[in-house]
Amino acid sequence: MKLNKIFRVAWEGLMLNKVRSFLTTLGVIIGVASVIVMMAVSAGAEAAIAEQINALGANLLIVSPMRGVPGAGRTLLYEDALAIGEQVVGITGVSAEQSPATQTVKANGVTLDAIAVVGTSADFPSVRDYPLAEGVYFTSADDDRKLKVAVLGSDLAKDLFGTDSPLGQTITVGSTKLTVIGIMSSKGVVADIDYDGRVYLPINVVFQKFMASSLMNADAVRTIYVKVASQDKIESVTTQITSLLAKRHDVDATKPDFSIQTQQDIIATQQATTAAFRNLLAWVAGVSLLVGGIGIMNIMLVSVTERTREIGLRMALGAHPVDVQTQFLLEAVILSLAGGLVGVLIGVGGSLLFGALGDMRTQIVPLSVPLAFGAAAAIGIFFGYYPATQAAKLDPIVALRHE
Amino acid sequence: MSEYLIEVQNLSKVYGEEQDAMVYALNDLSAKVERGGFVAIMGPSGSGKSTLMNILGCLDRPTSGAYFLDGRDVSGLNKNELADVRNQKIGFVFQSFNLLPRLSALENVLMPMLYDTANDLSVEQQRARATEALASVGLEKRTHHHPNQLSGGQQQRVAIARALINRPPLILADEPTGNLDSKASVEIMDLLHQLHKQGVTVVMVTHEQDIASHAGRIICVRDGKTVADGHCSDKTL
Numbered sequence: 005m006k007l008n009k010i011f012r013v014a015w016e017g018l019m020l021n022k023v024r025s026f027l028t029t030l031g032v033i034i035g036v037a038s039v040i041v042m043m044a045v046s047a048g049a050e051a052a053i054a055e056q057i058n059a060l061g062a063n064l065l066i067v068s069p070m071r072g073v074p075g076a077g078r079t080l081l082y083e084d085a086l087a088i089g090e091q092v093v094g095i096t097g098v099s100a101e102q103s104p105a106t107q108t109v110k111a112n113g114v115t116l117d118a119i120a121v122v123g124t125s126a127d128f129p130s131v132r133d134y135p136l137a138e139g140v141y142f143t144s145a146d147d148d149r150k151l152k153v154a155v156l157g158s159d160l161a162k163d164l165f166g167t168d169s170p171l172g173q174t175i176t177v178g179s180t181k182l183t184v185i186g187i188m189s190s191k192g193v194v195a196d197i198d199y200d201g202r203v204y205l206p207i208n209v210v211f212q213k214f215m216a217s218s219l220m221n222a223d224a225v226r227t228i229y230v231k232v233a234s235q236d237k238i239e240s241v242t243t244q245i246t247s248l249l250a251k252r253h254d255v256d257a258t259k260p261d262f263s264i265q266t267q268q269d270i271i272a273t274q275q276a277t278t279a280a281f282r283n284l285l286a287w288v289a290g291v292s293l294l295v296g297g298i299g300i301m302n303i304m305l306v307s308v309t310e311r312t313r314e315i316g317l318r319m320a321l322g323a324h325p326v327d328v329q330t331q332f333l334l335e336a337v338i339l340s341l342a343g344g345l346v347g348v349l350i351g352v353g354g355s356l357l358f359g360a361l362g363d364m365r366t367q368i369v370p371l372s373v374p375l376a377f378g379a380a381a382a383i384g385i386f387f388g389y390y391p392a393t394q395a396a397k398l399d400p401i402v403a404l405r406h407e
Numbered sequence: 408m409s410e411y412l413i414e415v416q417n418l419s420k421v422y423g424e425e426q427d428a429m430v431y432a433l434n435d436l437s438a439k440v441e442r443g444g445f446v447a448i449m450g451p452s453g454s455g456k457s458t459l460m461n462i463l464g465c466l467d468r469p470t471s472g473a474y475f476l477d478g479r480d481v482s483g484l485n486k487n488e489l490a491d492v493r494n495q496k497i498g499f500v501f502q503s504f505n506l507l508p509r510l511s512a513l514e515n516v517l518m519p520m521l522y523d524t525a526n527d528l529s530v531e532q533q534r535a536r537a538t539e540a541l542a543s544v545g546l547e548k549r550t551h552h553h554p555n556q557l558s559g560g561q562q563q564r565v566a567i568a569r570a571l572i573n574r575p576p577l578i579l580a581d582e583p584t585g586n587l588d589s590k591a592s593v594e595i596m597d598l599l600h601q602l603h604k605q606g607v608t609v610v611m612v613t614h615e616q617d618i619a620s621h622a623g624r625i626i627c628v629r630d631g632k633t634v635a636d637g638h639c640s641d642k643t644l
Binding site (some may be wrong): 009013016020116313314317318319320321322323324326327400401404 | 487499507
């Protein structure tokens with residue numbers, strides 16, 4: 005018997021109970037759709053993290069005080085940044101950064117509360133790949149002289165001065181008057197930091213005006229960003245900085261009171277977190293596919309029992325056991341493939357919808373579509389095999405007498 | 408070619424394995440049916456006539472003995488070979504019609520062709536042949552009706568058309584009028600007569616004397632043996 009004929013017979017069998025067939029496929033639909041959506045959500049989360057970390061700037065080393073070491077919060081000093089800049093070979097820039105408490109900013113008759121203030125070195129725009137839109141950034145000479153200048157984030161500039169040019173204007177940060185010399189380009193919100201809403205000051209001004217009263221070491225820095233000349237020098241630069249800072253801090257280089265991370269390190273750490281999350285989601289989706297498969301097997305067993313007489317008749321009229329087996333196996337495969345197809349459509353549509361409507365970023369993983377669809381087909385064959393074999397084993401005499 | 412379409416020799420069908428618990432449904436039964444014959448098999452319940460019918464219909468295999476159908480010994484064939492023999496050589500007519508309710512009369516009639524591996528007719532040719540078969544049982548205007556839209560007699564005629572579609576030499580009818588009123592019964596018997604006249608061999612199981620009397624020959628079965636051949640009186644039953 006030809007396969008296309010058996011296919012028609014199987015299709016007729018399914019159309020016999022349209023609602024039941026649909027409900028049976030629902031399990032597979034949900035399973036397949038959730039595989040695709042969950043993979044899209046976790047891929048989206050990973051992509052967002054990678055993008056944020058790359059937005060820090062390319063070939064960047066991030067030196068920070070080691071968390072959990074007593075006193076380490078104050079061990080990374082401005083002089084460390086200067087020493088790195090002077091002694092380490094293979095770097096193009098160093099920027100130390102320190103953020104004091106948020107401040108009230110007044111200018112042009114406008115008062116804004118809780119504005120983030122960031123002290124940076126002069127290399128900040130090049131180290132962080134964050135160019136200016138207008139004006140200039142301060143030089144290291146300006147920084148050394150504690151020149152009272154400020155560079156505004158693009159949104160902050162608009163909030164304070166509207167359409168007027170802020171260049172040359174005076175702003176008051178806390179109680180310190182500063183002259184605006186530049187405006188940064190728009191960078192947006194990256195890793196929960198609103199770059200466009202901050203004000204950037206020479207780090208020495210921050211030390212003098214905003215940190216002196218709060219800390220014993222008024223020249224402690226939160227982070228030192230080091231721009232490496234090229235990818236292949238990252239390892240050598242890391243080694244140099246480790247030995248230099250270990251010597252300066254008088255600690256064992258194997259147990260430093262600071263940490264050096266590359267963007268790759270951070271991405272890998274973050275991805276390890278999202279991978280655990282993704283694996284969990286994959287298990288949940290896998291279980292729902294399994295449940296869908298069991299639903300198909302259940303319904304196929306019911307269907308074989310209900311249609312025992314029909315099976316007996318077909319056998320009496322000349323159907324081979326394998327024809328009957330193929331018929332019921334095909335019914336199961338059609339159910340699961342139809343479920344797979346609808347599941348793919350809902351999964352892809354749902355992923356796009358989530359991405360478009362919510363804050364959740366989604367990115368459809370191309371592999372997830374054939375993967376989920378293939379899993380649905382495999383489930384149809386796996387869970388359809390047993391009922392189909394039961395049908396093929398029936399004795400036509402007994403089956404014909406079945407009520 | 409043998410002059411007998413059906414030839415069974417020393418047929419036994421035993422149920423149970425243990426010596427003490429063995430039940431002989433058929434016990435050393437031999438019989439012949441000539442080509443073009445019209446034979447009724449009669450017998451009380453438990454006589455073994457159902458078992459005989461199942462073996463004649465290639466739905467079951469004898470424990471011992473030989474069954475020659477159309478010159479071929481089919482007693483030792485496997486399931487697939489038996490299925491092919493049923494498809495090609497035998498047209499079944501059941502007491503309860505056994506039509507699939509979701510299919511039209513035409514689709515029901517087409518079903519045996521679905522399992523005919525030798526058949527290479529196009530879909531149109533198959534449908535033409537099924538329409539022809541339905542016309543031969545007087546249902547040319549009912550081809551697209553479903554079984555629940557047909558009377559019992561009409562349903563049995565669809566079943567007969569289905570039995571004829573692969574042009575088998577043998578029609579096996581198991582109580583063909585058992586579910587029908589007397590008027591419809593007469594119609595069905597007339598139809599079987601017609602087929603017989605056209606050269607088809609008809610073997611029919613019934614317990615009704617007047618239905619059996621339509622056949623040219625009556626085989627009576629009791630306790631797994633033929634007790635009379637040619638005529639069954641009430642006494643032999």
